[in-house]
Amino acid sequence: MERKIRVLVAKPGLDGHDRGAKVIARALRNAGMEVIYTGLQQTPQMIVEAALQEDVDVIGLSILSGAHMTLLPKVMQLLREQGMTDVLVVAGGIISDEDAEILKREHGIAEVFGPGSSTQAIIDFIRSNVQLTRG
Amino acid sequence: MSEHELVTRLRNGERRALARAISLVEHGGPVARAVMAAAYPYAQAHRVGITGPPGAGKSTLVTALAQEWRRRGVPVGIVAVDPSSPFSGGAVLGDRIRMQALGGDPGVFIRSMASRGRMGGLARATADAVTLIAAAGFPIVIIETVGAGQDEVDIAQTADTTIVVEVPGMGDDVQSIKAGMLEIADIFVVNKADRPGVDQTVRQLRTMLQLGGASADGWSPPVLTAVATTGEGCAQIVDAVEHHRQHLVRDGVHAGRTRLLAERELVAAVQELILERLRGQRWEELVSEIASRRRDPYAAASELLDG
Known part of the structure; x- marks a missing residue:
């Protein structure tokens, strides 16, 4: 049996706009992945603890509140503290190109998908970058 | 490692x-x-199965019960099972949404599992996950499933205490518990008890239980009410689980039930090992032959087993 890709889809921060996260969750499910959806208003601690318990391969963070430069680096720092550096982290939402560059270069976010990204592009990115041989 | x-x-x-x-x-x-x-x-834990129709408030009730056990200082593990899509094999597992109140408590461990459409293997994988959580030192492990099919009944039966959740207004004859749910329940909970029709639902459940006669092991399932969103009634449910656990031990029922569960585990393991060994090219050929009615499944099974 092939190993299923497990993905945590979470919304850090205080905005209540989860349509995008739900569309992504559904698209990933339809691509055969197991998606754990945690709902709104997650703290970085809650997200990392859920990712740890669920032993996910991928974390997808949706954020539209503008607080991404605070919350996303915090998630990455907590993942490093837990030794979970092999988890692929992608982000989506209203994130400027400059911020996206910093998040990728300095904080280890693998990719940032802005408005208008196709779900197929996200699926393809996850499939080609996920590490299913995590030790 | x-x-x-x-x-x-x-x-x-x-x-x-x-x-x-x-x-x-x-x-x-x-x-x-x-x-x-x-x-x-x-793996020494008391396994509590929770099942019931979709929308009955199972996840919320699991959360409220876990909080009650935590108030009593007891660590709680939770396994939440949701169905996989039969088309893509993927799944959206959303039980954690309702369990946010348990976040950040090191005395709680939550794991979501997809049913993955395994042939009969769901119960095995779930039981194994429960065993691991128990081995990690959680004295209570709650298993939450959607009460929709045989697999879910199987999972409920890997539990020491099975709680069946109902809600008021599910139809005149409590339609949703017809499919074997009545028999597997050790405790009934009518959730959303702040809604109209609670008394009627409780009464109907009690009547159905009486019609079924006394259970073989001398336990009569209590019918309790709860409002999971506020935690109302949860202390009584946890007490009832504790009573049931004592009943199992005190009345010597436990040995029989443990044996039953052990045999079920053995059956699941034998099934898995046999299937793993038999699957292969010949297996696929036989499936095609059965599909086109050139061979019947019993003859095919005999050929696989007898070589």
């Missing part, structure tokens, strides 16, 4: 080792069996 080392770390309370071990047993195969062999002797 060896399977033994993984299990040692899991028993020392390393949550990541537990999470990884569950992934391994979920995947099945020889590695899974090595992990299980190492963990099995240490």
Whole structure:
């Protein structure tokens, strides 16, 4: 049996706009992945603890509140503290190109998908970058 | 890392080792069996199954019950099972949305599992995950399933205490519990008890239970009410689980039930091992022959088993 890709889809921060996260969750499910959806208003601690318990391969963070430069680096720092550096982290939402560059270069976010990204592009990115041989 | 080392770390309370071990047993195969062999002797927990129709408030009730056990100082593990899509094999597992109140408590471990459409293997994978969480030192492990099919009844029966959740207004004859749910319940909970029709639902359940006669092991399932969103009634449910546990031990029922569960586990393991050995090219050919009615399934099974 092939190993299923497990993905945590979470919304850090205080905005209540989860349509995008739900569309992504559904698209990933339809691509055969197991998606754990945690709902709104997650703290970085809650997200990392859920990712740890669920032993996910991928974390997808949706954020539209503008607080991404605070919350996303915090998630990455907590993942490093837990030794979970092999988890692929992608982000989506209203994130400027400059911020996206910093998040990728300095904080280890693998990719940032802005408005208008196709779900197929996200699926393809996850499939080609996920590490299913995590030790 | 060896399977033994993984299990040692899991028993020392390393949550990541537990999470990884569950992934391994979920995947099945020889590695899974090595992990299980190492963990099995240490799994001592009271297993509480919670099932009921979709929308009955199971996840919310699980959360409220876990909070009640936490108030009493008892660590709680939770396994929440949701169905996989039969088309893509993927799944959206959303039980954690309702369980946010448990976040950040090191005395709680939650794992979501997809049914993955395995043929009869869901109960096995779930039971194994429960065994690992128990081996990690959680004295109570709650298993939450959608009460929609045979697999879910099987899972409920891997529990020591099974709670069936109902809500008021599900139809005149409590339609949703017809499919065997009445027989597997050790405790009934009518959730959303702040809605109209509670008394009627409770009355109907009690009547149906009386019609069924006394249970073989001398336990009469209580019918309790709860409002899971506020926690109302949850202390009584936890008390009832405790009474049932004492009943199992005191009245010598436990040995019989433990044996029953043990045999079920053995059957599941035998099934899995046999299927793993028999699947192959000839298996696929036989499936095609059965599909086109050139051969019947019993003849095909005999050929596979007798060589």
